[in-house]
Amino acid sequence: MKHVVFNNKKIDASTFLQMENLSISLSKDPHAFLEFDFQAYFDDEEQKFTVSHFWDNQEHLAQLNGLKSDVYLKALGNKHHTDFKEFKDTLKELHETHLKSFFTQLYVLLEDIRLEEIIVRQRPGTRQLFSTRKNIYRNYFKSQFKANEMRNFQLDQLYCLIYLSLTSTQLTYQTNEQLEEVLPILFQTFEAKKTSDISSIIFQVQQRLLPIYKQDMIHTYFGFLPLNKLADTTSCNSKAKELQNDDEQEGLEERNSEDEKLSTWHRESKNNENDDNFLRFEVESGTKTAIKANFAREQESQDQAIGNAFGSSKQGDHKDSKQTDATETANSSNNSHQNPFGKYNSNVSIQYISPKQQTIDEKKQYSTLSAVVSKDVKELRKTIEKSLENKQNAPSDKYYGRLNKKWIKLFTEDKPKMFYKKQTESKELDAVFYLLVDCSGSMFNKMDEVKKSVILFHETLKQLKISHSISGFWEDASNASKENKPNILHQVVPFSQSLYPSTGPNIMQLHEEEDNRDGLMIRIVSEELAKRPEKHKFLLVFTDGEPSALDYFQDGIIDTHEAVKQARKLGIEVIGTFIEEDEHQDETVQLMKNIYQHHFLIASGTEDLRLQLKPLLKKLLLRSID
Structure with missing residues (x-):
């Protein structure tokens, strides 16, 4: 198990779920899903919305307003008010110019402004959200304009001025000769009724600016991911434009590929001074050969900037897993919203392991550890029994x-x-406990102390005749694949045997194993707990960090948070216990808060865990006295 940091930020599970619920509500599509990305966009093919990491460094309220504005623009605006056929056709045409990055981002900006006007009219309560968005972006573009001016990035300067001019509340604003020429056209955006109107505006601007600028915009301010798909579709489309050259490469069928190297150069693919473009966007020129259009070439200075204009991606593994999961979800009857284990736990299998026959060594180890906690057990039992007696005689x-x-x-x-x-x-403790122990590999130096804490609970609960269950869990990483992710639940102390005097040594069978999928196991044991007749139900999760398993990573925080939330709706109090070897770190506190909200404790080292659990157990037991 490891701490997974994406874009140097931990995912705030509560905020993420809030944005996801909002996107589903606005889009009216229960199968839509949300992700964080470097740019906000809506993928109409996958029904995926993204919110931008641009807001990460803002204050909390500004961050929420910014994220919500992204969701409104994409889930309500793009989803319901953008003509995607018109939008994609226009993007393809813009794609053919040497200023593709500038016109692509300008097109996205103008469409967002049109959508914002519609959303505010329909939902006046969103005015404050977009006001916050506008103020933050205006400050951003002011600073960007100065930086671009110093570097003499002329088209970037123009883009910043366009944003500042269109969002200005004053009659006067900074301008230049090119902006003055196109500004009357750009202001027609506020009168646009549909996407085709924005297309008309962008083509008018294009006619005036194409002859003036020879070099494309460098930076990425707004993106639109499906452009990648547009590029692939264009290069593979059977109805693609006719090639400028009608020549062919002869004799390929007679040649042996092992004996002779094929040509890997198209004469029109070489970048000239006026058109520094990706090769895959130039396949309309070339020869009718068997050579693949998307062959590799050396990266050039503007490649990344142009690539970002079509939507920057996240970490490769995560993105691939997301796309794979989406495909599996669409083709499976057990899709993400029907999966009882949650949408982030596709293709999991559960193996339940019963306790093995106790060995002599396990009995000796248990006897040694139980002696360490025996004093604490006696104190807890006397405290609870006295409270019961006072309650009875009150x-x-x-x-x-x-x-x-x-x-x-x-x-x-x-x-x-x-x-x-x-x-x-007689008054009784109407309570039931479930202790869930993370058995991931990173617990190797903490498992002994965790066992002491578990024994403290077991012996106390057993003497007070409170039913409980103790299980360890892990994912078999060595045998896990995208098609099957085997997870093991090792129930060393089942409810039916929890009060037996001889079950304690079974706890010694808990060992560190491999990965951990916390959200999945919380869901499974919560269902079991919910069926219990006791009034007060408690689930304690012993862990030492962030969930980590195949195709889980940053989704593990979201999934575990959601599982905890669902368990609490079932009347189960879920408490996370985190073992921190070093001093309390802000990241650790934020991680536990993201998952368990305020119901968690952090032990500063293994020795501190048992000392903190003792008052916690006392508090929970006193609360359960009826």
């Missing part, structure tokens, strides 16, 4: 029964209850 004020000695009530109350009735029925 007088209750009534209008009849035994006369109460507190006569002052005659003078302080209008209708004093001067009698009481002694409670004859």
Whole structure:
């Protein structure tokens, strides 16, 4: 198990789920899903929305407003008010110019402005969200303009001025000769009714600017991911434009590929001074050969900037897994929203392991560790028994029964209850506990101390006759694949045997294994706990870090948070216990808060864990006295 940091940021599970629920609500599509990315966009083919990491460094309220504005623009705006056929056709045409990055991003910007006007009219309550968005972006583009001016990035300067001009609330603003020429056209955006109107505006601007600028925009400010797909579709489309050259490469069928190297150069593929483009976008020129259009070439200075204009991706592994999961979800009857284990746990299998026959060594080890916690167990048992006795004998004020000695009530109350009735029925602890132990590989130096804490719970609960269960869990990483992810639940102390005097040594069978899929196991044991008849249900999860398993990574935080939330809806109190070997780190606190909200404790080292668990157990037991 390891801490997974994406873009140097931990995923805030609560915020993510809030944005995801908002996107589903606005899009009215229960199968849509949300991701964080470097740019915000809507993929109409996968029904995927993304929100931008641009907001990561903002203050919390500004960050929420910014993320919500992304969701509104994509889930409500693009989803319901963008003509994607028109949008993609226009993008393909813009794609053929040497200023593709500039016009692509300008097209996205103008469409977003049009959508913002529609959304604010339909939902006036969003005005504040977009006001915050506009203010933050204006400050950003002001700083970008100065930086681009110093570097003499002329088209980037123009783009910044366009944004500042279109979002200005004043009649005067900074301008230049090129901006003055196109600004009247750009202001037509506020009168646009549909996507085709924005297309008309962008082509008018294109006619005026193409002859002036020879070099494309360098930076990426707004992106649109499906352009990657457009490029692939264009290069593979059977109805692609006719090649400028009608020549062919002869004799390929007679040649032996092992004996002779094929040509890997198209004369039109060489970049000239006026058109530094990716080769895959130039396949309309070339020869009718068997050579693949997307062959590799050396990277050039502007490649990354142009590539980003079509949507920057996240870490490769995560993105691949997302796309794979989406495909599997679409083709499977057990899709993500029907999967009882949650949408991030596709293709998992569960193996339940019963405790093995106890060995002599296990019995000796248990005897040694139980002696360490025996004093704490006795103190806890006496405290709870005394509380039960006080609860049982506590007088209750009534209008009849035994006369109460507190006569002052005659003078302080209008209708004093001067009698009481002694409670004859016995009070019991109406509670049930489930201890879930992370058995991932990184627990190798902490498992002994975790066992002491588990024994503390087991012995205390056993003496108070409170049913409980103890299990370890892990994922078999060595045998895991995208088609099958085997997960093991090792139930060393089942409910049916939890009060037996001889079950304790089974706890010694917990060992560190491989990966951990916390959200999955919390869901499984929560279902078991929910069926129990006890009134008070507690689930304690012993872990030492972030969930980590195949195709889980950053999704593990989201999934575990969601599993905890669902368990609490079932009336189960879920508490996370984190073992931190070093001093408390802010990242650790934020991680636990993301998953468990305020119901967690962090032990500063293994020795501190048991000391913190003792008052926690006392508090939970006292709460469960009826």
